[in-house]
Amino acid sequence: MPVDTPASVPLTFSPWEMFLGAGPVVRAVMILLALASIATWTIFIAKSIELRRLRTRLVAADILLDDAASLDGAEDLTRNCRVAHTLVLAAEDERTRSHDIPEDGEGLKERIVLHLERIEASEARRLMRGTGLLATIGATAPFVGLFGTVWGIMTSFTGIAATKATSLAVVAPGIAEALLATALGLVAAIPAVVIYNHLARQCAACREGVADLTASVMRLVSRDLGRLRPTLSRAQVIPFASREQRIPAE
Template sequence: MTDLAPVSFSPWEMFLNAGPVVRCVMVVLVLASLLTWTILIAKSVELLRVRARLARAEQTLEQASTLDLGEEGTRPSSIAHTLVMAAETERRRSADIPNDGEGLKERIVLHLERLEAAEGRRLMRGTGVLATIGATSPFVGLFGTVWGIMTSFTGIAASKATSLAVVAPGIAEALLATALGLVAAIPAVVIYNHLARQSAACRAQVADLTALVMRLVSRDLGRMQAQTQSGQVVRLGTPRDARAATGE
């Protein structure tokens, strides 16, 4: 009896034995998988830092009694400082409009909403690549598989050998492309959903900061209105006191 040498079907051997097109497809899928895990690490670190900064800013604005104190307590590089400065800028530009409390609040809210939406887009930056990888990797792998099977059948027809030992290696190499496509796509979809949830949590914190800024704005406007009404009472009471002093 002659001992048949075992045929190696390791992924590396199948990659080396695959055709140039299938091999290029495999390389692309491996690079896509590496990019997915790189984005996970980078975005996770970024979102952790953002959530920590937002938590500190929320505490600062919670303890501030005026908008000016909130501006002093927030760092210039944070979104909280941007929100406070936007409210302060709008309030300063509207200083020449008398009795415009509700209108000022509406303009500030519109501005803060735009800043909040821009921050949400910034937090999701880079995750679109994950959605693309998750959606296209299975089809890229399927293309490699179809091409590999076509090449295998062409070789079978040329050699006129139909035994399973001849057919199996080519088909196995082709199916490796589909496997790599799934390996790249499944983590990309899971990681995208994970980062989307983390970004949503950060956006909720930014919305809380917006509410705190509007509370400071309302508090400052209330103080200004109280001072204005107090000044009116003094002016209206002066003639009455003068008349009393003259006996009229």
């Protein structure tokens, strides 16, 4: 019965076998890249669900604000949308604080706009939360994989020098295990870059929706101030007319 020699035994180069055969440093690099890939897809799923729900609520809130007759009525209509409700409450709060400053419609508009811009900027930062990790993975994962490859090849050549064996069968497994780290680096980096760009576009669309809500709120504020101007004008004209009536005719 013939006995298989080491050269005749088929070598297995499956990713799992190469992972098990890699050194501790290369194996740690592979585990780190696998965790980075899992984090990338987790962020993608979570942010996609969050942004899709937010866009739906922003569109619905914008329609409700278009139908609102005044800022007071918009408060009840926007309770299902956190962003729209926050914008409406901020405008009402500033209007309440400015009640002792009569005939200052333009100043009130400016103060409300400043307040809403701060809320809008805060919402933009919240939308991009978590995407910074994607940018980091996309930028560093190839270099981390390259580090694992270089370290694995160094280890392979060190083993060759120690054993004084120059056969390709001896060199190939170590080099293949090292190159697997580079492949994992690309597997982690490429989806991270693509997903980051996709989520950035989705966040930009949501920011445009928030800007539309801000414009709708300011339109309601302007409409309410326009309704107050005739009242203020009559309050100023009537006392003046009564004083003229008291002047005796010559």
